[in-house]
Amino acid sequence: RPDLLVVGFGELAFANIVRAVAAGELEQRIDQLGNVVHYPGKTGPGVQRSAPLEAQASLDDLPSPYLMGLVELATKTLYVETDRGCPYSCAFCIESTASPKVTAFSMARVEAELRWALERKMEHIEMCSAIFNRDTEWLAAFVELVERLDPGGTLTFSGALYSTYVDERQADLLSRLNLKSALFGLNSTNPETFKSVRRVIRLEQFAKQIGLLGGFLRPEVSLIMGLPGDTPEGFAKTLDFASSLEADVMIFRFMVLPNTLYYEQRDRYELEIDFEHDNRILSTSSYSREDFAQMEA
Numbered sequence: 001r002p003d004l005l006v007v008g009f010g011e012l013a014f015a016n017i018v019r020a021v022a023a024g025e026l027e028q029r030i031d032q033l034g035n036v037v038h039y040p041g042k043t044g045p046g047v048q049r050s051a052p053l054e055a056q057a058s059l060d061d062l063p064s065p066y067l068m069g070l071v072e073l074a075t076k077t078l079y080v081e082t083d084r085g086c087p088y089s090c091a092f093c094i095e096s097t098a099s100p101k102v103t104a105f106s107m108a109r110v111e112a113e114l115r116w117a118l119e120r121k122m123e124h125i126e127m128c129s130a131i132f133n134r135d136t137e138w139l140a141a142f143v144e145l146v147e148r149l150d151p152g153g154t155l156t157f158s159g160a161l162y163s164t165y166v167d168e169r170q171a172d173l174l175s176r177l178n179l180k181s182a183l184f185g186l187n188s189t190n191p192e193t194f195k196s197v198r199r200v201i202r203l204e205q206f207a208k209q210i211g212l213l214g215g216f217l218r219p220e221v222s223l224i225m226g227l228p229g230d231t232p233e234g235f236a237k238t239l240d241f242a243s244s245l246e247a248d249v250m251i252f253r254f255m256v257l258p259n260t261l262y263y264e265q266r267d268r269y270e271l272e273i274d275f276e277h278d279n280r281i282l283s284t285s286s287y288s289r290e291d292f293a294q295m296e297a
Contacts, residue, residue, distance in 0.1 A: 132159035
């Protein structure tokens with residue numbers, strides 16, 4: 001496991017960590033670093049979190065390493081942040097645990113980084129946003145920006161989308177982008193997982209919204225194996241539903257990330273966690289070790 005985890009905005013916390021290490025005072029300053037999770041003694045499940053730093057009012061205050069000239073990439077892919085955070089509070093996810101829930105970069109900042117990419121003949125843009133399509137008006141402005149900057153469509157794009165927001169207008173906007181991939185988190189269809197995960201999927205609506213994209217894109221749908229309340233039989237039903245969609249299916253094993261609701265309630269859900277390997281789940285009250293072994297076979 002790492003010595004420290006930075007939760008939420010990391011720039012100021014990381015600078016504080018570097019200063020403390022350089023001064024040889026990391027242990028003494030551990031409670032002053034801000035947004036930091038650490039493991040006292042580095043053994044066992046116990047974690048502590050220092051008081052969070054005051055969140056930046058505008059993400060534009062954080063300088064771009066690309067525009068500062070600090071980074072020259074050998075690849076043809078550029079990672080562009082549009083915002084940070086998530087308006088939802090899924091029990092397995094760390095994205096929404098820090099305040100504020102969502103803070104955005106300005107469109108001017110996004111435009112500057114896209115220009116940087118085009119000047120260097122980049123080919124692909126990975127949109128770094130928990131929900132790239134959260135705001136339809138923002139999405140429309142972004143599509144218009146891309147069409148103005150790159151009328152020849154030389155750039156391709158990838159991003160994480162949320163099915164709830166997809167309607168005919170969004171489908172039209174997304175069709176105007178040269179989308180290489182779009183990831184939708186289905187996670188589970190088992191009603192037992194909805195009791196704790198703090199997210200409900202309406203399957204008929206989900207399938208309809210995925211279908212709106214079928215004319216120009218084959219989406220990706222992600223599933224999480226081993227969520228509390230789920231069972232091997234329940235996961236099989238989730239997989240059957242996902243396989244019925246016009247989409248590619250990705251399966252991830254449940255990871256119990258520190259600072260999430262599931263981590264805080266790990267005793268309640270009888271979560272056996274492999275702390276030596278990325279906090280992956282080993283068993284739950286409804287999944288045994290043997291269940292996982294059979295499903296991975």
